[in-house]
Amino acid sequence: MTVNTHPPTEVLADYISGALPMAPGLVVSAHAEHCPECRRKLRLLEDVAGALLDQTEGAPMAPGAVEAALARLETAAQVSAPPAPERSRLPDLPAAVAAAGVGFRRWFGPGRWIAPVKATRTEGWRVFLIHGPAGARMPFHGHSGSEFTCVLTGAFQDGPNIFRRGDFVETDPRREHRLEVTNEGPCLSLIACHGPMRGGLITYVVTRLFGV
Amino acid sequence: MAITSQQAAAATTREKANFLKPRLRPGGHPTSSDDIRRIADHQDREAFVRLFADYAPRVKAYLIRHGVTAELAEDLAQETLVRVWRRAGTFDPDHATVGAWIFTIARNLHVDALRREQHPSRLERIGMDDATEPETPAQVLETSERERQVHAALLDLPADQLQVLQMAFFAGHTHAQIARELGMPLGTVKSRLRLALARVRETLRDL
Numbered sequence: 001m002t003v004n005t006h007p008p009t010e011v012l013a014d015y016i017s018g019a020l021p022m023a024p025g026l027v028v029s030a031h032a033e034h035c036p037e038c039r040r041k042l043r044l045l046e047d048v049a050g051a052l053l054d055q056t057e058g059a060p061m062a063p064g065a066v067e068a069a070l071a072r073l074e075t076a077a078q079v080s081a082p083p084a085p086e087r088s089r090l091p092d093l094p095a096a097v098a099a100a101g102v103g104f105r106r107w108f109g110p111g112r113w114i115a116p117v118k119a120t121r122t123e124g125w126r127v128f129l130i131h132g133p134a135g136a137r138m139p140f141h142g143h144s145g146s147e148f149t150c151v152l153t154g155a156f157q158d159g160p161n162i163f164r165r166g167d168f169v170e171t172d173p174r175r176e177h178r179l180e181v182t183n184e185g186p187c188l189s190l191i192a193c194h195g196p197m198r199g200g201l202i203t204y205v206v207t208r209l210f211g212v
Numbered sequence: 213m214a215i216t217s218q219q220a221a222a223a224t225t226r227e228k229a230n231f232l233k234p235r236l237r238p239g240g241h242p243t244s245s246d247d248i249r250r251i252a253d254h255q256d257r258e259a260f261v262r263l264f265a266d267y268a269p270r271v272k273a274y275l276i277r278h279g280v281t282a283e284l285a286e287d288l289a290q291e292t293l294v295r296v297w298r299r300a301g302t303f304d305p306d307h308a309t310v311g312a313w314i315f316t317i318a319r320n321l322h323v324d325a326l327r328r329e330q331h332p333s334r335l336e337r338i339g340m341d342d343a344t345e346p347e348t349p350a351q352v353l354e355t356s357e358r359e360r361q362v363h364a365a366l367l368d369l370p371a372d373q374l375q376v377l378q379m380a381f382f383a384g385h386t387h388a389q390i391a392r393e394l395g396m397p398l399g400t401v402k403s404r405l406r407l408a409l410a411r412v413r414e415t416l417r418d419l
Binding site: 008009010011013014016017018019020022041043044045046047048049050051052053054055056057058059060061062065066068069070072073 | 255257260261264265267268269270271272273274276282285286289290293294297307308309310311312313314315316318319320322323327358359362363366377378380381382384385386387389401402405406408409412413416
């Protein structure tokens with residue numbers, strides 16, 4: 001069985017249009033950093049959006065608008081490069097995650113921790129990094145909404161499917177999942193989930209990391 | 213009198229023709245891409261005025277379609293062009309068309325404005341412009357050629373596919389909202405988006 005490990009086109013379109021909330025958008029960015037194919041699709045969608053902008057009939061600006069803009073240019077310093085993302089103590093984070101900022105890690109045992117990604121807890125979404133050692137079980141339950149995951153390091157297995165570095169996974173919360181970090185090494189994933197979690201975040205995380 | 217399907221098709225074609233106005237500047241004039249280069253290299257204010265005339269009204273129209281008030285749309289359109297001035301040095305014509313670049317600036321400002329309404333201190337959306345690497349020369353088409361091809365491909369799209377793209381990029385609807393608005397199954401919206409993109413892509417690949 002082959003499973004899709006890329007965001008579907010309509011999710012990429014929502015990302016480019018700005019309609020996708022920031023939380024799942026971070027997971028899409030993380031995947032795109034690893035995936036030239038999705039970067040090409042995103043660029044294509046941006047080109048399409050740009051062409052639609054080019055072809056649209058403008059709405060007249062107020063009189064004096066261009067003069068007002070010109071006056072503002074005096075004080076608008078030019079920038080030659082985008083600002084460098086905030087340094088993070090966690091190496092190899094996707095640029096978008098590093099730029100958003102990562103909160104303190106909470107440890108639950110050797111090699112088992114979670115850390116919230118800042119500035120993303122809105123519109124009912126949360127984003128966090130979750131780390132487990134080789135062989136850790138992560139049964140999927142206790143959560144009722146959408147969930148997007150991108151594997152950042154290592155790999156995990158869900159039934160017959162193995163998801164590796166860069167893979168994008170959209171899990172169906174109605175299905176029972178039995179996730180397990182593979183024996184190849186520890187696994188770090190970026191997860192965005194939506195909707196209430198039974199028993200709150202800690203219960204959710206503990207069930208995922210320890211298979212309670 | 214009932215509208216025949218022929219009349220309906222003619223109306224759609226007209227609508228499409230109205231929407232897809234020719235946008236290229238007359239021959240002999242600098243292109244928008246040249247203007248951005250002039251701003252970056254010489255802080256050329258005349259180039260800025262030309263870009264402003266071309267893009268500020270379009271950005272304003274785009275924002276109004278997203279449900280932004282005319283007053284805020286005016287402010288954000290002005291801010292978009294001021295950012296174009298400030299960031300002209302970061303524009304890479306090998307990576308993006310002018311329209312695509314200005315679209316992402318306007319979108320980020322809009323998303324940011326929405327967030328400020330809900331949450332006072334939110335970060336700007338991270339776009340692909342922040343996570344890119346140069347493509348190999350074989351993948352890089354001459355930008356103006358690419359621009360022309362994307363425009364031509366949009367003109368060739370069936371009306372139903374173009375409509376879905378417009379609702380996505382101009383009304384800022386998610387694919388789920390588009391399905392609700394048009395009263396069609398989610399799967400139909402998804403397949404139209406995929407078909408539209410595949411067609412545009414096919415056109416570019418033919419070059």
